[in-house]
Amino acid sequence: MQSRVALVTGGTGGIGTSIVKRLAQMGHKVATNYRDEAKGRAWQAQLKEQGIDVTIAHGDVSSAEHAETLIRDIERQIGPVDILVNNAGITRDSTFHRMTSEQWSDVIGTNLNSCFNVTRPVIEGMRERKWGRIVQISSINGQKGQYGQANYAAAKAGMHGFTISLAQENAKFGITVNTVSPGYIATDMVMAVPEDVRNKIVAQIPTGRLGTPEEIAYAVSFFVPDEAGWITGANLSANGGQYMGW
Ligand code: CAA
Ligand code: NAP
Numbered sequence: 001m002q003s004r005v006a007l008v009t010g011g012t013g014g015i016g017t018s019i020v021k022r023l024a025q026m027g028h029k030v031a032t033n034y035r036d037e038a039k040g041r042a043w044q045a046q047l048k049e050q051g052i053d054v055t056i057a058h059g060d061v062s063s064a065e066h067a068e069t070l071i072r073d074i075e076r077q078i079g080p081v082d083i084l085v086n087n088a089g090i091t092r093d094s095t096f097h098r099m100t101s102e103q104w105s106d107v108i109g110t111n112l113n114s115c116f117n118v119t120r121p122v123i124e125g126m127r128e129r130k131w132g133r134i135v136q137i138s139s140i141n142g143q144k145g146q147y148g149q150a151n152y153a154a155a156k157a158g159m160h161g162f163t164i165s166l167a168q169e170n171a172k173f174g175i176t177v178n179t180v181s182p183g184y185i186a187t188d189m190v191m192a193v194p195e196d197v198r199n200k201i202v203a204q205i206p207t208g209r210l211g212t213p214e215e216i217a218y219a220v221s222f223f224v225p226d227e228a229g230w231i232t233g234a235n236l237s238a239n240g241g242q243y244m245g246w
Contacts (some may be wrong), residue, residue: 001225004133006030007074009061009118010088011054012043013186015137018213019085022221024052028083031055031074050215061088062109067117080129081122083224086115086159087137091189096150103147104151111155115162123170132175133224136163137216140183140239160235169231176232178223183239186210206241 010016012033024030025116032054034040040056046055055077059070073079089111092103119134126132141149142156160179167177184190184201190210193201202210219238223231237243 001027003027003029004082004087005079006083008032008085008087012040014064014189015182015185015213015216016087018217020047020054021052021218022217023083023224024054026221026224029055029078031057031078032201033057033061033070033088034061035060061114064117066082067114068121071118071121080125081132082126082129082131084119084122085135085137085220086118088114091149091152091192093152095148099151107151107153111152112158115159119166126171126175127170130174132170132173134166135158135220135223136173136179138179138181138235140181140237140243143237143245144243145179152166163235164233165203172233174229176223176229178232179235180216180219181235181237181239182211182216183242184210185213185216187213204242207234209240211238211239211240
């Protein structure tokens with residue numbers, strides 16, 4: 001297998017760390033962004049202790065200017081990006097009748113505009129080199145909606161609209177574009193949901209438990225090898241059976 005350059009946005013987070021590790025274990029050179037340098041360096045050192053080298057660069061993906069600088073910095077350090085995982089994301093949950101314009105735009109900016117901001121500076125290079133893998137980390141709640149998440153569900157559904165358009169435009173260039181839609185995974189994002197509400201959600205998951213970040217990293221890795229070149233525009237649900245729409 002050829003070693004490629006991979007960028008996982010939000011790689012320092014719960015799901016991101018597992019995706020970074022898995023891609024590195026597959027033999028790829030992996031990079032991610034940080035917003036807080038001290039936090040980014042501490043995370044990098046922790047992975048180094050586990051035998052995983054990760055390149056890091058500063059960047060807030062909700063800003064097109066930051067994203068462009070981030071990509072050029074990574075290119076300088078390890079070469080052009082062949083595999084992009086748009087994973088960075090946030091929640092600002094609130095019922096819509098109470099939602100502020102800031103809660104709306106923060107979530108759309110970080111979760112959806114980021115896909116434009118980060119993918120735009122890498123797509124031309126992938127097209128020239130005739131190979132690329134782009135994976136959006138969407139959510140079960142983009143597929144089914146969720147009480148208190150009009151902003152988040154809109155952004156996550158939008159991510160798959162982005163996937164299926166890009167998939168069509170870039171198929172002839174050896175680039176596949178796919179979505180992974182995780183269900184509820186045990187990371188800080190889900191632990192921030194009030195415990196009583198969270199317990200009610202877990203009760204609706206047929207597997208009877210939250211998912212693990214490793215289970216999402218496995219789903220992402222499925223789209224990466226050359227053998228996955230025929231799979232594009234897909235939305236892979238990894239949700240413990242909580243939502244089985246198709
Ligand atoms: N369906 C129907 N009614 C619901 C409901 C639901 N899913 N959730 C809450 N309600 C009702 C409550 O029963 C309550 O009704 P009453 O007023 O009649 O008692 C009313 O809504 C208000 O509920 P809360 O007291 O919880 O209201 P709140 O304003 O304090 O909080 C909330 C509202 C922010 C939406 C809170 O319920 C919440 O955090 N819910 C979880 C949202 C969620 O799933 N977020 C996912 C975060 S993780 C993630 O996003 C990752 C991913 O992709 C899966
Ligand atoms: P997490 O642990 O909170 O990690 C989020 C990551 O995104 C962090 O590295 C964070 O960096 C980064 N990030 C946030 N805003 C950013 C910005 N503006 N610019 C750059 N990086 C930013 O969350 P997670 O659970 O791993 O979630 C990862 C992705 O999976 C998200 O897109 C989320 O919506 C999606 N998802 C999660 C679940 C779940 O159940 N956990 C389910 C479905 C989908 P900082 O440290 O700088 O904040």
